[in-house]
């Protein structure tokens with residue numbers, strides 16, 4: 001690779017925020033050198049939309065799951081419905097996510113969050129898929145839950161923990177992903193955690209439409225802005241930008257089996273029309 005190729009390992013491009021100009025957003029992403037977008041759902045509806053987008057777009061793969069902030073609205077049969085979504089789109093479903101725990105004030109009851117998280121960790125384990133984990137104010141609790149599933153692969157997304165917790169995540173076999181928040185002037189703790197992450201465990205993402213990096217703060221975030229996250233990370237780690245992009249590419253390919261999934265682009269669509 002002589003031109004840098006990027007992956008946005010977490011962007012909710014299926015969400016309504018992109019309904020007016022999704023085609024242009026995806027076009028800008030391609031022009032910026034982004035080879036893949038991993039598109040996680042936060043509930044059943046956005047998981048189904050992520051699957052649809054992953055079928056329609058060669059460079060989008062889906063993750064399906066129920067987010068901790070949405071777990072109180074999930075229907076009783078949500079696990080079965082996630083299984084059905086996977087069964088219909090197995091080649092383009094890269095992960096179970098985003099799932100996790102969120103102990104910010106006002107989020108659903110902790111016991112319920114923990115039950116739904118554990119059920120989806122088990123689902124990922126059953127299906128042989130990695131997990132994409134949201135862990136706001138709950139990094140230690142998420143890591144403790146995951147430790148009961150030895151061998152489960154996954155990523156701690158939008159990481160907000162300490163360097164010690166990066167080490168713990170890596171011990172458990174997880175990757176750690178950082179967003180535009182590494183560019184925020186006050187985010188010293190996040191940058192310390194990023195520096196503690198081994199290069200073969202590092203992923204980068206936008207979390208679009210949220211968390212726009214400097215210099216796009218205040219705007220809607222989109223996958224093409226992930227280049228700012230790569231630049232900031234290369235500067236912080238004093239690494240060559242091209243080398244960093246290659247390493248992250250490799251890590252994401254391994255975790256989400258992207259090369260393999262690329263070979264199946266459009267396949268389920270073809271079967272539909274056969």
Ligand SMILES: [Zn+2]
Pocket residue numbers: 010012040098207
């Ligand atoms: Zn997200």
